[in-house]
Amino acid sequence: MPEQTYFQVPEGQPVVANLGMGVDSSAIVTRWLLEPQSRGFDLDQLTILIASVGEEYQRTKDAMEQCLFPLIARHRVRTVQVARAGQSVKEGYVVLDDTRTPTRLVTEVPVTLGGRMLDVGTVPQVSSTLRACSDWIKHLPLDSWLADHVGHAPFVHCIGYSAEEVRRAQRDLDGNKGHRRPDFPLVRWNWDRRTASDYLLAAHGREFSRSSCYFCPFQHSLAGRETLAASWRAEPEAALRALLIEHNALVMNPNAKLFGRHAAHEFVRDAGLHEILNRHHDRLAHLDWSVYEVRRVYHARKGDPNVKGHAYRSVEPLETGSRTAMTALLSDLAAEYGGTVEVDEHGIARACLRKAGTSYPTAEHALAVGPALAPAKERETFNAVFAEVTQGATSIAARRKQALATAA
Ligand code: SF4
Secondary structure (H helix, E strand, O other), rough: OOOOOOOOOOOOEEEEEOOOHHHHHHHHHHHHHHHHHHHOOOHEEEEEEEEEOEOOOHHHHHHHHHHHHHHHHHHOEEEEEEEEEEOOOOOOOEEEEEEOOOOOOOOOOOOOOOHHHHHHHHOOOOOOOOOOHHHHHHHHHHHHHHHHOOOOOOEEEOOOOOOHHHHHHHHHHHOOOOOOEOOOHHHHHHHHHHHHHHHHHHOOOOOOOOOOOOOOOHHHHHHHHHHHHHHHHOHHHHHHHHHHHHHHHHOOOOOOOOEOOOOHHHHHOOOHHHHHHHHHHHHHHHHOOOEEEEEEEEEEEEEEEEEEEEEEEEEEEEEEEEHHHHHHHHHHHHHHOOOEEOOOOOOEEEEEEOOOOOOOOEEEEEEEEEEEEOOEEEEOOOOHHHHHHOOOOOOHHHHHHHHHHHHH
């Protein structure tokens, strides 16, 4: 990674800076505007690009609207806010704002990541190298806007990796091709998160914090737990959204804890946020509930029956009604189809009808009761694959449909 503080961009070549609204990218924009010698290009060349996810903490919105946007507006830098237009890729993206005098972070977006998580009954899937969630909610609108507005012209793409994130920057460089020239000013300046944070404090007179979705799993790092508790205490709606997303996911999969090995509801309890937990349970009590039929097929990895490969999942709400009625229905269905109802560590009632085997492919089949938030979802071939792996088993939904047709 070359070390240099100054980076001369050819005259007229566009520079696009992704503004993630956290400490790193905010520090870059602030320094560029306050210290012109740190840039190496004219401000007319610069576009600040923001992907709005609609579920940012109020503190992030405040930092943008009270500090960064006024500074950007004074320097009249083009600032574009984009968002994903819908659940499907075909729907593309929308431009929420395109101005040289930004004043408001637009949080009314057509689709949110939280909405997507509820719809598919899961929590954000993240690892140190993979962020499927940010690819879904941020990269599509960002990349689509770049394709439409920069096209194949050479441009500099500024990303706010800090000096601690050299590996991520190197991965970006390694995978880069074509007309895009990535630039990582904080790495070039050798600015770590602390330096960037101190700079922002000195420049704006306030602390900037990490920007994230309310329910981002990365908030639960060892160093971040106190901040997370403080964030959720200050913005209970953020915590309630996270708890709802996790509960919905746990209905489909008891291992789908928001923080990997740790569940958000346990974190809230252990952090003493009892009022939030009570409100969460109160909200659950006022929702409609469903009995879900959840089936999975686990494939063999590379054909090896001893190694678990990818999974297919089918989710089907069988009936919807009050929680009491659905819990009673679960007992009836379990008795009829040979399962036993158990309440798991998350307080979710489920009945296992088929356990997954230890060689692959294999299948599992369960019923569970949860808030009526997730629609039916399965790939077209699921039933055929499930029948093949189980030697002809069918879903309860299909059997009930068949029974109704026969009775009619
Ligand atoms: S902030 Fe966290 S949850 Fe949101 S998109 Fe990024 S990695 Fe995913």
